[in-house]
Amino acid sequence: MTDDGNKTAGQATQKQDWHAVNHEDLERRLSTGSAGLAETEAARRLAEYGFNRLAPPKRQGPLLRFVLQFHNILLYVMLGAALITALLGHWVDTAVLFGAVLINAIIGFIQEGKAEAALDSIRSLLSAHATVLRDGVRREIDAAELVPGDIVLLASGDRVPADLRLIEVKDLKVEEATLTGESMPASKTTDAVDLDASLGDRHGMAYSGTLVVYGQARGIVVATAGDTELGRINQMLSSIRNLSTPLLRQVDRFGRMLALVILAFCALTFLLGTGLRGLPAADMFMMVVALAASAIPEGLPALMTVTLALGVQRMARRNAIIRRLPAVETLGSVTVICSDKTGTLTRNEMTVQRVVCADQIFDVDGVGYAPQGNVSIAESVVDPAQYSVLNLAVRAGVLCNDGRLRQIDGQWHIEGDPTEGALLALGGKLGLTQDESNAAWPRQDSIPFESEHRFMATLHKDTEAQPWIFVKGAPERILDMCSQQLGHEGNQPLDADYWRRMATDIAARGWRLLAFACKQDAPSGKGLDFTDVESGYSMLALVGIIDPPREEAIQAVAECHRAGIQVKMITGDHAETAKAIGALLDIGVGKPAITGAELALMDDAALRRIVMEVDIFARASPEQKLRLVQALQEDGQVVAMTGDGVNDAPALKRADVGVAMGLKGTEVAKEASDMVLADDNFATIASAVREGRAVYDNLKKFILFMLPTNGGESLIVLTAILFGLTLPLTPVQVLWINMVTAGALGLALAFEPAERGIMQRRPRPPGEALLSGFFVWRVCLISVLMATGALGLFLWELEHGASLETARTMAVNAVVAAEMFYLINSRYILGSVLNREGLLGNRYVLLAIAACACLQVIYTYLPVMHDIFGSVGLTPEQWLKVLGAGLLVFVGAELEKRLIRNTRFASAAQR
Template identity: 75%
Template sequence: MADRAATDDPNAPPAAWHTLSWVEIEQMLQTGSAGLAEAEASRRLARYGPNRLAPPPRRGPLRRLLMQFHNILLYVMMAAAVVTAVLGHWIDTAVLLMAVVVNAVIGFIQEGKAEAALDAIRAMLSPHATVIRDGTRHEIDAADLVPGDRVLLASGDLVPADMRLAAVNELRVDEAALTGESLPVEKTAHESEPDAPLGDRYGMAYAGTLVVYGQASGIVVATASDTELGKINRMLSSIQGQATPLLRQVDRFGRLLALAILGLAAVTFLFGTLWRGHSPADMFMMVVALAASAIPEGLPAIMTVTLALGVQRMARRNAIVRRLPAVEALGSVTVICSDKTGTLTRNEMTVQRVVCADHVFEVDGTGYAPVGDLRFNDHIIDAGHYPALALAIRAGVLCNDAHLREKDGLWCVEGDPTEGALLVLGGKTGFTQVLGDASWPRLGVIPFESQHRFMATYHRDADDEAWIFAKGAPERILDMCTAELGHAGEQPLDVDYWRRMATDTAAQGLRLLALACKRAAPRDGSLCFADMEAGYVLLALVGIIDPPRDEAVRAVAECHRAGVRVKMITGDHAETARTIGARLDIGVGKPAITGAEMAMMDDAALRRVALEVDVFARASPEHKLRLVQALQANSQVVAMTGDGVNDAPALKSADVGVAMGMKGTEAAKEAADMVLADDNFATITAAVREGRAVYDNLKKFILFMLPTNGGEAMVVIAAILFELALPLAPAQVLWINMVTSSTLGLALAFEPAEPGIMRRRPRPPGVPLLSGFFVWRVLMVSILMMAGALGLFLWELDHGTSLETARTIAVNAVVAAEMFYLLNSRFLLASVLSPKGLTGNRYVLLAIAACILLQIAYTHAPAMQRIFGSTDLSPDEWGRVLAAGLLVFCVAEMEKAIIRRTRLAQRLGIA
């Protein structure tokens, strides 16, 4: 389309517009200073189409709704509904089907929200554009722009299309959303090298970026889907969302369980009819009872509740979860790929070093709050006692166009962040921050221009003496200076010293500014470039950086202890990225890889590098996406953080996409699974901890639920094998599963995180939901429950008890075993024989109390007796029920003690 504007060949490769001069582009696009003729613009509009991002094809609402039922969890619930319908328990059927519908509706709504990511990118295109056509200036709908149009840009404009700049006047463009560059980029009209990354193409302005200062004119070279924004939109459209590790595990678990239940039911039916000679009708009811006992009806509901509770706890920690499964997925993360600016750092430029002729000062404090001390040799000093330092700070405050404001207790900078850092330094040392102060009024100014690389202002002090202050690139300011200000006054300029200090400061990843002054008035009374040639006194070099958040440093250390690798991916330069990484203990002693280097690697090489290297700089959207996919190809579970539209494809592709809530674009938020309300990396670490706790609780529930189902199934199988009366009727099985199991199991969703949860290694991504230890525990407890229930059932029948009473005792024995086993299940290996273990979760105690009341009603309420065929029990019979429950509790605690003492926990991978 627009990228191929110079040729009629649709298969021609896109032009490298940034490598061409604007004169060459005028010739290629057949345009000039008068712009296109209206007729030609109309012809090109018909050829290339409107300058808007077309929405991708979407599934219709009905198909989207039907696809929500294609879920293994819902299959399990629907199978349970069929079983209850066969048994005639219509209330249970209605409840299960209602749960299925609710889950499907929630998924339908969430999918609709996910598609809003593409809408957010399309909304980034400017609605209007100022163009020159037929030599006349017009304001048109940006959708009508075509390649070859000449567009005018001014401060505050959204760039409406990809443009090659032709004339530039102090243009600075905020490209953070597209490239990740933390500072506005100074633009020129010059061409760039062919291999220049997107952030270094200074002669280009890209659609969706914001002009923060200056003016320019340029020629449209790409519109709609051929813009860099359009390419990101295409990438995002092509990415399929990733299923979380839990859903993949549950899917495998559900399939295996469904196959096992169907196989067991078929074998049992054939065994009973062909060998034992039972009628098909009787065996069908027995098989239905077996299936009812084996299907974990409560699993989908408990999963949803557990994840929802995790969502609530994360919200209290400023992590807003947009998609429910992401709660648990955070707990399985093995790698966090984090953006630098605003996430690991404050996105607030801060002066950290001031180099004067005789002293080097360090500056405390981070961010825009004017709070912090200046230090020399680790001692706090008063800036007023150091003339060169004091004058340098004053120069930085006065030769400045930014403003420092306090709003609702928060400090912010209006204007260039680097100039804001100088104002904050002035605030820390007590200098006025109000430009035009009566004691030092500004009488003239030379604005910063990229070709001159400095800014200058003319002032008079309280004694009416004239001063010219200048700030800019160190090499440019050095050329203007003939002296330096030392502690004892002016002295000859030591150029070697200043160059050495500039190199040393830059090596620490700090951006450099030089400050100088001249005690003289402009020659003609008005400040001009002729006044900037020589005679200046160098005051200081200032080192500025966007510092790491203190809490991010601690959070990265906690991630490392938890076995989670942290990788920093940024659009900034490699030197800055390495420095910040070192301060955060990310990639120490390792090289930083740039986007250009990544682009030269094939997928196999990138997979190797992705595991070894931790700092990636000058990364484009394609590089970030490839990096995430390379890590996933290495069987890593990846969380990706970001705030710009350039991060959206990687956010969507990652196992967990995390967007910034305060400074993030809508495109990033809509593509993400979770949004950080405080833009703080430490919040991600807290969310990982919460995710691990959620997964632990799900494992505890499954480990609690399966033995219950297994014990019931074993009771039914034993009755069929030995031609016994069924100890549990189908309706009684459903009572146990839907009432007691779910009631008790729900309490485990409220379990707090176990101590040391963040000292564990992440679980391997491919690990099955049921480990060997889990299978053993399920089998052991199932056998214990079967022994208790079936043993009491047979003992009662042998002593002449009625079938109804024996079944009532069997049901209560299973339920009593569940209640005691619920206490065992609070800790996988630790003993619960302590006040914390027995009473540490009040929801467990409430669930047991509720279950006791339900069982008393089941046993003694006349209405329940009529429905379930239960009978009253004597105190002796209740005592035997209690003994069956204690058997499970005691053996389970003994098993945990043996594992702890024999150090099997490490070998089993559960410690």
């Protein structure tokens, strides 16, 4: 072979047009022949192209990956808090803070390592061995040694070892769902197809990583390693970086803003105290440090972790397995769900919906493979036993059938082709079981289905030993074999126009079509051959089959629509089938469906213009699924993407929440995802969205509880400094309040159940700040009420002759009491808690309050606490005053919520 010829072959392997190339051009471009490559040429090409393996991605070392986990503003704030507590000598607090930082970093390190496993899973799909022709001799070699131009032999059960252009096929069916999303095995031919044909329509190709389920074939290797469709997906996965979640982005902005506010407030307090009031700089420095330590939300990471972990547990009980913790909250902010069709929105169980005979049209209810359901005409249930043609047609479907329907642990399962399973289930609904039918009408011979002749035929003897030949197949092919049709009155002349109209009507509904015919005749020889089945048949029926939507998916889609979430169907199936299912699910009704071929003609700007207007995308390739997700994200949407195949992995990884199928999903899809559905059910996603919204609500409640607590303490100190008053709180007392209340009380809010009506809200805007105007108002109001109660009580006691220690002890207890009462207020952001559920509905809140009250009793009466914090015992009358200060906050918060509920700002505040 010349160098120019080598160069031409090398360039050709990079092209993606092999499906449109005929055999002669194929062999010329790859410089190969019917005997395959010579060993010397194969070795030369192996040196040129490299091994048929997917290259591992470049990865950061484990040490660098671990160090980068600390690059987070929230962790910086926590490290700052740890440093301050260390300066104050609070070594226990310092150890706790450093421990929390370390745990967060370890969790992030582990999760990042799991994400990289998606790429390893793709490489595991490659076949280990391949059968090739070299020098005209059949050999089995390591699949890694395949090169472009090799001739590969395929048989049932083989995994395709490289991308092949098929040159010989015999009854070949290939399971391509992992690449195309098509639920049925693809029948293969050697024919070239249009250049712009979608991946699922390239019938002359067999792709690396797919599985041969039936038949045999020969094909020429046209692409190996990274040039295969599988390799291109691997490259896409490698190039996609994980996006930050909305919550983490919000917390990052919140942490930066809070850090600036804390520093500014501390500087102002120090300057006012030393410059305006002349307080000792050392004392003011300690006070400023104490205020800073109390203001830093060190309880937020713990609360986030606990809240998200509880969400994970609740979702697991609903069959949603969370792989990345932040995905729990991200689900709550989803604005668009892009869902696969087969098995997620539908049952992945083919079901006969209609049987069209010459005289009647029968509708069949019941779904799945369970042989249970009624037969009706014009919505009136009928006795199928009264219709002989219907029974003969259904018998034909049961007898001309190689599938098996079995009941295992109460569930019906199909062994074989799903379409044949649907026919067996139909037979069961009419009382024609497979075993009984085969016993009564034993099979004598058969002609299996082949894509070239598009039908299957079987020879039987009935109960009177009379021969019958049944055929089933493509309607146009069966019609060509028929000269008459069987009606209620017996055989009639064939009305071909009637059958074509009925076939068009069924196809327009997106249903799969099969036709049945029969003749009562014996074969010319000992067994069936094609001369026996070419003509002379009576048309029996047309059957419409569909994979029906799940009932719970219909309800879940409606719930998502009520929640303001758009649901889009992105499927590898045909547009007509997708639209038919979409109509039943209320997805894309009255809107066009866009195919992958149409998407390929759109640039990114055009795609962004239409992506929110179209809800059904059919025959979509992996690149197109990824483009759709990116276009939605560029439009400002938070996207959840479902999928099960290798072709879905890039889009799953890019989506804000990737959702893989647990039952039929590939390991590649699972490793690229954030969540796995244990039941492959779309309704589980809707439940997870509800839990995600509840998680975000609880995080907001914690922040609304935490900030006024810190704000109240700071306002007490700042007010005292401004007005030249004795400080109501010492630095060590500020730290005590923060230690006892901020974490212990606030964590109880992580256990809050979802509020009523949570799925009737619109999704929160993706760019919404964690602190809205309403939040700022609430923080300021509660801070003022808390400071008023504690400072007022402190001044009152001093005015009436109490000691400074007593007044400060009452101020500390007043702040803590106010926080305990406000914890109850915080259970509902806007709703009133003045009911049994509001006051007693969360036992963790009650336990937290009881524990906090016990700690305050210890603080007040234990002698060692007197020495450390300067506290003293209080009288019952003084405790009543403390409770009064706490009730001031409770009553004020409830009045404010009632006012907000009655204004036009309520909906905005609820978000």
